[in-house]
Amino acid sequence: MAQDRSAAKPHDAEVRLGPLRNFIAFHLRLAQDASFRSFAQNAGRRRWGPGNFAAMMVIRKNPGIIQVALGRAISRDKSTVTPLIQELQRRGLVSRRRSTSDRRSITLELTRAGEATLEDLLVHARAHNRRLDAILGKQKAVFLEQLRKIADELA
């Protein structure tokens, strides 16, 4: 078994974080970490990570999108997108076709199976999202806007 990072050994309560205690960046990582794990775990653990989900979601909403545009949308390098998409294609979830207007680029679309599995994932994703919303309460909207601001302005 891997280490249980969440376990609150009474002893650990005494660990001092120093300046770290008030660093946004540090807690941003902790929160993202927890969120990521929670999602991956509850999403059937069938190796359907958040990455695949986000990619498929964007493809669904933008049929015919090309790889680099997808990469920019989900903030992944194109060299990360390539194998990710290839794997999805191998599983028969997305189709790739060379664009007729620009033979460099490849257009992406969800297959029937892709739509179906995405719908499945959406169930888990929505549940995860609700959990987070519940934790944040009324201030969710403000919180979200702040996250956007950070991502935007920290370009």
Add this chain to the structure above:
Amino acid sequence: MAQDRSAAKPHDAEVRLGPLRNFIAFHLRLAQDASFRSFAQNAGRRRWGPGNFAAMMVIRKNPGIIQVALGRAISRDKSTVTPLIQELQRRGLVSRRRSTSDRRSITLELTRAGEATLEDLLVHARAHNRRLDAILGKQKAVFLEQLRKIADELA
């Protein structure tokens, strides 16, 4: 060169995110991502990632801490801590000694050089932190508390 994820190609403005647009988890990742990159880049790019910084900070504030406790504090698996610490030791920044009371565990301390480099890193870290604080404005405290809540309750 790697892809420029921040570039706002006018074309990309039209990419639709669908439900993703309001998912906390998604934006949490984007924000963390941006923060991480910004830190790593400005911190002299001398391969002093946020990871090393957080670890050294905790060791500084808790001299004699053992590896698993450190791991829990910064939310890293023990199998991640081992090589991380070994590298810091190799660079002469931390000292490792077997505990006398429990011969399984290894106690950690910063060396002189370690203290010095940490002080150096703190300059960048503080700057990074200030940038984030500036983005968040008055509501920084609330935001921080919400991040803590997410990390805590999403155990």
Add this chain to the structure above:
DNA sequence: CGCCGAAGGTTTGGCGGCAAACCAGTTGCC
């Protein structure tokens, strides 16, 4: 027309992280 720089995609190499298996030492319990 022909060239050259830019852009989309893939490949390769490296890094950081987790999980599981394992060893050594410790603790609890009968």
Add this chain to the structure above:
DNA sequence: GGCAACTGGTTTGCCGCCAAACCTTCGGCG
């Protein structure tokens, strides 16, 4: 006192991601 469960640490294997180099295609411009 001795065995079983647990704990700290390391090793190994894998995965996700980035950066850089490279190939192909596109597009502007002399």
